[in-house]
Amino acid sequence: MSVSASTNFKHVSYLWDEAKAAALAGDEVALLIYRSNLLGADLRLTNYGGGNTSCKAMAKDPLTGESTEVMWVKGSGGDLGTLKRNGLAALYVDRLRSLTNVYRGVAYEDEMVELFNHCIFDLASRAPSIDTPLHGFLPFKHIDHLHPDAAIAIAAAKDGKQITQELFKGKIGWVEWQRPGFDLGLKLKQCLDENPGIRGIMLGSHGLFTWGDTAYESYINTLEVIEACAEYLEKNYGKKRPVFGGAQMIASPKEVRLKQAAALAPVLRGLCSGTTHMVGHFTDDDRVLEFINSNDLDRLAPLGTSCPDHFLRTKISPLVISLQPDEDLEDAKAVRAKLVPEFEAYRKMYADYYNACKHPNSPAMRDANPVVILYRGIGMFTFAKDKQTARVAAEFYINAINVMKGAEAISEYTSLPRQEAFNIEYWLLEEAKLQRMPKPKALSGRVALVTGSAGGIGKAIARKFADEGACVIINDNDADRLAAAKADLDQYYSKDVFATALLDVTSMEAITNAYNVTSLAFGGVDIVVNCAGLSISKPLEDHTENDWDLLYNVLVKGQFMVTQQGVKVMRKQGTGGDVINIVSKNALVSGPNNAGYGSAKAAQMHLSRLNAAELGADHIRVNVVNPDAVIADSKIWAGAWAEGRAKAYGIKVEELPAYYAKRTLLNQIILPEDIANACFVFVGGLLNKSTGNVMNVDGGVATAFVR
Known part of the structure; x- marks a missing residue:
C-alpha cells in the first residue's frame, strides 16, 4: 500500500x-x-x-x-x-x-x-x-x-x-x-x-x-x-440548516453557570445515589452548551447514542431537566421536589426499556438512575461509581454530541434500535467483565473535605481516605504550602482522586468557595474533617486578646462554620454523612501555660456533642478524635509553641518527642498516620450507627480518659 x-x-x-x-x-x-x-x-x-x-x-x-x-x-x-x-x-x-x-x-x-x-x-x-x-x-x-x-x-x-x-x-x-x-x-x-x-x-x-x-x-x-x-x-455544517436547528437560548455567563452547577450538583447527586454513592462531574464545554441550548435538544437527546462504546458508559439516553438557567436554587427542598418526578419518570423509562428488551437469561436490571443529566443554559452533569468513570462518561457523551452534530449536518442522525442497544448493554460477556472488576474499596464513592490537609495530620487523613477509595479536597490557608502538597500528591494520585482549594477556616467566603469547588469537582461531600488548627502556649499573664481571638476563631468558629456549610451540602444530598473533629487530649486535661488553647479545644469537643445531638435526624454522624503530641510535619510544633511547651515542662525542645512518649501508658510516639487510621475507623463502614463518640489516640494518657 x-x-x-x-x-x-x-x-x-x-x-x-x-x-x-x-x-x-x-x-x-x-x-x-x-x-x-x-x-x-x-x-x-x-x-x-x-x-x-x-x-x-x-x-x-x-x-x-x-x-x-x-x-x-x-x-x-x-x-x-x-x-x-x-x-x-x-x-x-x-x-x-x-x-x-x-x-x-x-x-x-x-x-x-x-x-x-x-x-x-x-x-x-x-x-x-x-x-x-x-x-x-x-x-x-x-x-x-x-x-x-x-x-x-x-x-x-x-x-x-x-x-x-x-x-x-x-x-x-x-x-x-x-x-x-x-x-x-x-x-x-x-x-x-x-x-x-x-x-x-x-x-x-x-x-x-x-x-x-x-x-x-x-x-x-x-x-x-x-x-x-x-x-x-x-x-x-450549517449548509443544510443551522447546527442543531439553531440556538433556542443563550448560555448563561460563566460565573452564573458555575454558581448554579455548584448549588445543584449535591441535589442531583443525592437523587442519583439511590442504590450506591455516586461521584459527580460537571462540564460546561462549548460543545455541550451548543447542544443543550439548541432547538433540536428535545428531539435528539431521547434518541440516545449510536456507538456501543458511548451508551455503555452514558446509558441509553440522558435526562434533560426542566429547571430554568436562572432558577433560584437556594431552597434545596423545593428544587428536589421539582426534580423528583423527572427522576421517577426516567427510572420508569429505563425499567420499561429493560422489561421490553430483556431475554430469559439477561442479568438483573442495573441502577435505573441517569448517568448524564443536561441542564439548559448551564451544562452537563455525569454521575458514576467513581470520578474517573463519571469524567469519562462526560467525554463519551461529548463524543455522542459530535456524532449527532455531524450526522445531522450531512443527513439525519440515527441511533441504535433499543433492542440492539440492550443486547450490548446487558450482554452476558459485558456482565462477566463487570463481575471480574475489583470490589469497591471502603470509601469508594465518598467525597471528603479535610481542612488543613496540606501537611501534618490533615494530609495524612486525606491520603488515608484517598487510599481507601475516597475523593478528597486538599486545602490550606497558605498558597505555597498548598502548592507544595499538590506537587507531592500528584506523584501518587490522579486528577480524579483529589482537587485543591485555598481555605481560610475563619472566612465564610473561603469556606463557601471550597465547598463550591468540592461540588463542581465531585458532586458534593460526605465526610468533613475539621483538622485545621494552631497552638499558642503562654502563661496566663502573657496571653494577649489577639492570641485568644485567633485561637477561638480558628479552632471553634472555624469548626462551627466549616461544619455548618458542610451540613448544608449533605442535607441537599439527603444521604447522611460524617463529621470528624480533630480535637486534643487538652480538651480533657488541665496543664500549665495552656488557657487559650485548652479551653478552645474543650469548646470544640462540646460543640461536637451538640452537633451530634442535632444532626442525628439527618443521619449525619459527628465524632471526635483526640490526638496528643503529633509533632511530625506540623506547623503547630514549629517555633514558639514547641519552645513554650518545652519551657513549661522544664526540658529542651529536642527532648519533646521522647518526653511525650514516656508519659504515655504505651510509651509510644504518635504519628499523623495514627490519627488518620482513627478517622478511617469512624467512616470505614463498621461504625455507621455510632455518633457523639470520642476516640483518644495519645498513647494512653490516663488523665485524658473519657469518663
Whole structure:
C-alpha cells in the first residue's frame, strides 16, 4: 500500500516521531504499542478505553521451535493511550482462523470467546477481547479499529453507506451494524474479498477499520481517512440548516453557570445515589452548551447514542431537566421536589426499556438512575461509581454530541434500535467483565473535605481516605504550602482522586468557595474533617486578646462554620454523612501555660456533642478524635509553641518527642498516620450507627480518659 507523504492535518494530530520509531525498528510489537499510544492520545480519534489495534508478525513457537505467525492485539479492558506490552493478547493466527471449523453461527457467539483461550501464544498475555476475530480474519500486518467522532457521524447518518461510497470513491468498504464478535470478523473479511484494494471499512453506527503493511502506513492511513471525514463534515455544517436547528437560548455567563452547577450538583447527586454513592462531574464545554441550548435538544437527546462504546458508559439516553438557567436554587427542598418526578419518570423509562428488551437469561436490571443529566443554559452533569468513570462518561457523551452534530449536518442522525442497544448493554460477556472488576474499596464513592490537609495530620487523613477509595479536597490557608502538597500528591494520585482549594477556616467566603469547588469537582461531600488548627502556649499573664481571638476563631468558629456549610451540602444530598473533629487530649486535661488553647479545644469537643445531638435526624454522624503530641510535619510544633511547651515542662525542645512518649501508658510516639487510621475507623463502614463518640489516640494518657 502506498501512503501520502503529507503530514499536514487540521482535524487530527500527527504525532509520529521518526527518531523514536527508528529506535523501535525490527520490533513490530513495540511499534504497535507506540502507534497505539499516539492514537489514544487524541480523543478525536478514539475515546478512553475504546478501539483496539493489532499487528501480525512471525515468532518462534515455544513448542515446536518453528516460525509461526502471531497476532498481538489490545486485550480486554485496556486503553490505547496508556497501552503497554502486558495489555496485549498474543494469539496463534492459524489457530484463531481454524475456529471457523467449529463456529456454529451468530446464536452461539459467546461460546467462541472461551475458545480464544485455546489460541493463546503468550500465556502471560491479557485476555483476548470480543474484537479479536475482527483483526484476525483480515490479512494486514497492522490494523487500527477506532471510534472517531467524524467517522461515526457518517456511520450513524441515515445515508451513511451512500455518503461513504461517494466520499471515498469506493476505497472504504461498508459493513452494516452488527454486534462485535466472530461473525462480524467474517463479515469484514467478506467485505475485503468483495472489494479488493480498499483502504478501510466503515462499520455502520460503530466505527472504522483501517490498516497498513507497516505500523507507520497503518497510522498515516488512519489519520488520512479520519481527516477526510472531518473535512467533509466541516464543509457541511450549517449548509443544510443551522447546527442543531439553531440556538433556542443563550448560555448563561460563566460565573452564573458555575454558581448554579455548584448549588445543584449535591441535589442531583443525592437523587442519583439511590442504590450506591455516586461521584459527580460537571462540564460546561462549548460543545455541550451548543447542544443543550439548541432547538433540536428535545428531539435528539431521547434518541440516545449510536456507538456501543458511548451508551455503555452514558446509558441509553440522558435526562434533560426542566429547571430554568436562572432558577433560584437556594431552597434545596423545593428544587428536589421539582426534580423528583423527572427522576421517577426516567427510572420508569429505563425499567420499561429493560422489561421490553430483556431475554430469559439477561442479568438483573442495573441502577435505573441517569448517568448524564443536561441542564439548559448551564451544562452537563455525569454521575458514576467513581470520578474517573463519571469524567469519562462526560467525554463519551461529548463524543455522542459530535456524532449527532455531524450526522445531522450531512443527513439525519440515527441511533441504535433499543433492542440492539440492550443486547450490548446487558450482554452476558459485558456482565462477566463487570463481575471480574475489583470490589469497591471502603470509601469508594465518598467525597471528603479535610481542612488543613496540606501537611501534618490533615494530609495524612486525606491520603488515608484517598487510599481507601475516597475523593478528597486538599486545602490550606497558605498558597505555597498548598502548592507544595499538590506537587507531592500528584506523584501518587490522579486528577480524579483529589482537587485543591485555598481555605481560610475563619472566612465564610473561603469556606463557601471550597465547598463550591468540592461540588463542581465531585458532586458534593460526605465526610468533613475539621483538622485545621494552631497552638499558642503562654502563661496566663502573657496571653494577649489577639492570641485568644485567633485561637477561638480558628479552632471553634472555624469548626462551627466549616461544619455548618458542610451540613448544608449533605442535607441537599439527603444521604447522611460524617463529621470528624480533630480535637486534643487538652480538651480533657488541665496543664500549665495552656488557657487559650485548652479551653478552645474543650469548646470544640462540646460543640461536637451538640452537633451530634442535632444532626442525628439527618443521619449525619459527628465524632471526635483526640490526638496528643503529633509533632511530625506540623506547623503547630514549629517555633514558639514547641519552645513554650518545652519551657513549661522544664526540658529542651529536642527532648519533646521522647518526653511525650514516656508519659504515655504505651510509651509510644504518635504519628499523623495514627490519627488518620482513627478517622478511617469512624467512616470505614463498621461504625455507621455510632455518633457523639470520642476516640483518644495519645498513647494512653490516663488523665485524658473519657469518663
